[in-house]
Amino acid sequence: xxxxxxxxxxxxxxxxxxxxxxxxxxxxxxxxxxxxxxxxxxxxxxxxxxxxxxxxxxxxxxxxxxxxxxxxxxxxxxxxxxxxxxxxxxxxxxxxxxxxxxxxxxxxxxxxxx
Amino acid sequence: xxxxxxxxxxxxxxxxxxxxxxxxxxxxxxxxxxxxxxxxxxxxxxxxxxxxxxxxxxxxxxxxxxxxxxxxxxxxxxxxxxxxxxxxxxxxxxxxxxxxxxxxxxxxxxxxxxxx
Numbered sequence: 001x002x003x004x005x006x007x008x009x010x011x012x013x014x015x016x017x018x019x020x021x022x023x024x025x026x027x028x029x030x031x032x033x034x035x036x037x038x039x040x041x042x043x044x045x046x047x048x049x050x051x052x053x054x055x056x057x058x059x060x061x062x063x064x065x066x067x068x069x070x071x072x073x074x075x076x077x078x079x080x081x082x083x084x085x086x087x088x089x090x091x092x093x094x095x096x097x098x099x100x101x102x103x104x105x106x107x108x109x110x111x112x113x114x
Numbered sequence: 115x116x117x118x119x120x121x122x123x124x125x126x127x128x129x130x131x132x133x134x135x136x137x138x139x140x141x142x143x144x145x146x147x148x149x150x151x152x153x154x155x156x157x158x159x160x161x162x163x164x165x166x167x168x169x170x171x172x173x174x175x176x177x178x179x180x181x182x183x184x185x186x187x188x189x190x191x192x193x194x195x196x197x198x199x200x201x202x203x204x205x206x207x208x209x210x211x212x213x214x215x216x217x218x219x220x221x222x223x224x225x226x227x228x229x230x
Contacts, residue, residue, distance in 0.1 A: 006156075036219075041224075042223050042224070043118075043221025043223050044221050098145070098164075099145065099208045099219055100147065100162045102159075104157045106156045
């Protein structure tokens with residue numbers, strides 16, 4: 001089955017700096033890669049996703065890049081703000097699978113300091 | 115407000131006791147899911163249901179049971195057979211369009227279960 005590794009486990013940046021979180025996956029058949037943000041005491045919320053036919057996707061201050069050859073994808077947050085502090089999870093889903101086939105990474109706790 | 119409601123927020127279980135976690139959604143979603151979250155680990159799928167009166171085991175179903183008698187409700191029972199039940203439990207749902215399950219998961223706020 002799919003295996004997703006996520007690094008780093010914790011990340012501290014100063015407000016205004018950029019943050020990068022990286023994930024690798026094992027199944028070359030995976031074709032959907034979402035990122036979820038989980039604020040303290042809440043459930044995760046989808047913030048951005050990318051499919052295997054696209055190399056990069058942006059949404060305001062966040063972007064995701066995908067390297068299919070190396071089987072890794074990354075989340076980039078620019079101009080970080082205190083409200084970006086949360087735990088971020090990457091995930092990968094095998095081709096043709098439903099949400100039940102999502103494999104999640106272990107999470108990155110991002111702390112944005114003033 | 116549309117969304118997923120999980121209750122209670124905190125739950126305590128005594129040894130040998132079964133406990134039931136509630137999950138209700140008013141999003142009119144067909145598919146619902148239960149995940150377990152442990153510190154430093156990713157979300158692991160316990161059970162899921164694509165439609166009323168049908169459900170399938172996920173990756174870690176042992177010691178858990180579910181029912182899906184109504185579209186909006188998907189309760190999870192943690193049985194006494196689950197020897198390590200302390201965790202944060204998340205319920206989620208996805209929309210189904212044209213018979214295909216959408217990929218975006220909508221999560222509830224979770225229930226923290228602890229063993230006394």
